[in-house]
Amino acid sequence: MNTTQLECFMSVANFLNFSRAAEQLRLTQPAVSHQINTLEDELGAKLFYRTSKRVRLTQEGHLFSQYAREILSLSRASRARLKESQETSVVRFGIGCRSFLELRLLTPVLRALREEMPNLLPVLRLVPFDSLENQLEDGEVQVIFTFQESAPKRAVYRELTLRRAVCLCAAGSPLAAHDRLTVQQLRGAELCFAAHPPHSSPPSLLPVQAQIITGRSPDQLYFSDNLETLYTLVETGYSFAVAAELPQVPLPSLRAVPLEGVAPLSYGLAYPSGDVSPTLRRFQAHMAELFGRA
Secondary structure: OOHHHHHHHHHHHHHOOHHHHHHHHOOOHHHHHHHHHHHHHHHOOOOEEEOOOOEEEOHHHHHHHHHHHHHHHHHHHHHHHHHHHHHHOOEEEEEEEOOHHHHHHHHHHHHHHHHHOOOEEEEEEEOOHHHHHHHHHHOOOOEEEEEHHHOOOOEEEEEEEEEOEEEEEEOOOHHHHOOOEOHHHHHOOOOEEEEOOHHHOOHHHHHHHHHHHOOOOHHHEEEOOOHHHHHHHHHOOOEEEEEEOOOOOOOOOEEEEEEOOOOOEEEEEEEEOOOOOHHHHHHHHHHHHHOOOO
16 A cells, blocks of 8 residues: 555545546546555455446445545655654764863864854764774764874875874973983883873884883883873873874873974874765864864
8 A cells, every 4th residue: 555546545535536536636547547446456345436427435435535534644744744854953973082182172173063054963982993993984973083004994084283202291290391302211211101002092102102111110100091091190290101292182281292203193084985975074174274284
């Protein structure tokens, strides 16, 4: 049973005339007759008495007309509601972040997008990098922050900035007095060293971490589960760490001292290849402006 059959039935029931029903429906009379015949076959009942001179509803036709009217009314209402929903529904846009620092980067960009796109609803994911890569492939998020060397192979990468490798330490730490530091100096530092979790550190910084860890006693090492705990220990002066400096994220209690001998790291956005949505284009444009790449 379909709505065409029901519309033909209701039109014939209203006019009690196949020709006038066909005219109203902008169909041929044989087409209307075919729809009525197939409907009667499906229902296993005659809906009209038909002679060469007149058409009238059977008892079954009268009964069925009540249901047909309700079904058509419900069908029209559901189509209208779906159309209204499509016209007014929010646009969900998934953004993947690996740390609270990347969430802070989003603040000015999301404020701008909120003004431009009132229907936009950002969906923020703060999860380990491997999970983010899977979510990007599955379409659960549309863009992720990443270093180029860690970007998913099948994704498109867009650089936003080149970032220095730095030693992170508390503002009052002895390390904070230096303008630049070497890995050798960090190896000799008496302060506890907080190591990044592998998923949150660019691969090129892992050998630097390994050099600092080598030869240190267990009492001088802390292996962090996430960046939040690492930054808390560094901010409070318990440890130091090596990281890629992120701009636009003021942390007054921290000092970022550049590391000598470590090349700058490319940092940006990764997103699936193919058509780029208008929302993704605007997001990229605002992020580029934030980093001075507009």
